[in-house]
Amino acid sequence: MSAPVVAQPPVPARDFAAVFSRVAPHMAALDHFLREQLAAFEPEIRDMADYCIDTSGKRIRPALVFFSGWQGADVEPSPDLVQVAAVVELVHLATLVHDDIMDEADVRRARPTASRQYGSAAAVLLGDAIFAHALHLAALFPTPDVCRAVSESTRRVCAGEIMQTLRRRSVSVTRADYDRVIDLKTAELFRVSCALGARLGGHPAAFAPDAARFGRHLGIAYQIYDDLADFFGREQRIGKTLGTDLASGKLTLPLFVLRERLDASERARLDAELLGREAPRLELRLGQMRELGVFDAVVSEIERELGAAEGALARHTVPPVEHLAALPQVLRAQVAALR
DSSP: OOOOOOOOOOOOTTOHHHHHGGGHHHHHHHHHHHHHHGGGSOGGGHHHHHHHSOSOSOOHHHHHHHHHTOOOTTSOOOHHHHHHHHHHHHHHHHHHHHHHHHHTOOEETTEEOHHHHHOHHHHHHHHHHHHHHHHHHHHTSSSTHHHHHHHHHHHHHHHHHHHHHHTTTOSOOOHHHHHHHHIIIIIHHHHHHHHHHHHHTTOOTTHHHHHHHHHHHHHHHHHHHHHHHHHHSOHHHHOBOSSHHHHTTOOOHHHHHHHHHSOHHHHHHHHHHHTTSSOOOHHHHHHHHHHTTHHHHHHHHHHHHHHHHHHHTTTOOSTHHHHHHHHHHHHHHHHHTTO
């Protein structure tokens, strides 16, 4: 028999911070744990690791671990959940370091990226060091299941990044290619966060695969939102350089829809920008997206994934469901704020 859902005071679904306040003790434990990990890095790079392991991000993946493993408001954060949350966050941070190098991005979380701060060559190796420590922490669990799941997910994330890198400066990328890339590079960590949280939280075995399915669809929706925000966001609010997808020749869903709706001559000019033959014209492309209804078309795809995420939880009444179910509503509010 499933444990009853623990009633929580209503939290307006406006932003992630409002919902994540429910796991504030868990996040505090995570921050403390991550700070302790700095001592494991060699003294020569400890400040660099500290620069990356900051507390200013949304921490969505750790929150998914905590929510999926939720036992109740009065239950102390489980050390196992804290450790696996740290693992997925470190993997994510390492991917961000590498992403910013490839995107030639200057700003991440409202401050210079690691590559801007230390140079691209050092940043590549810094990302590798963070990856390595994440897998070290995963290997410390008493069974190999956690390390196996995290290492497989890390490989899949890297595969998605490689696929995306090889398809830059190309206009022959298909929608299926795009879907595959975001499934690997973003949705995979959302998926494994929910799967491991549900497993380590001691919930019924049937819940873990559905929690994982929820995470995957939420991750796909979040990446499409992030791709939309690259055009429609405000840099101060989003906290990172905008327009990098067009500038780096990355064909994302907003650009797929725009290409489909432009006439042949204008599509050829956009292709030249994606191929690096002409300078990117972000303001022009943003104006065309507004005129041609690109925003609403992309939002409909986000909504489809959020509906699938909600459907994955429909048959469960375990304590995590209330908290996980709030996240699609938060993402809807974030999308609406881009209008």
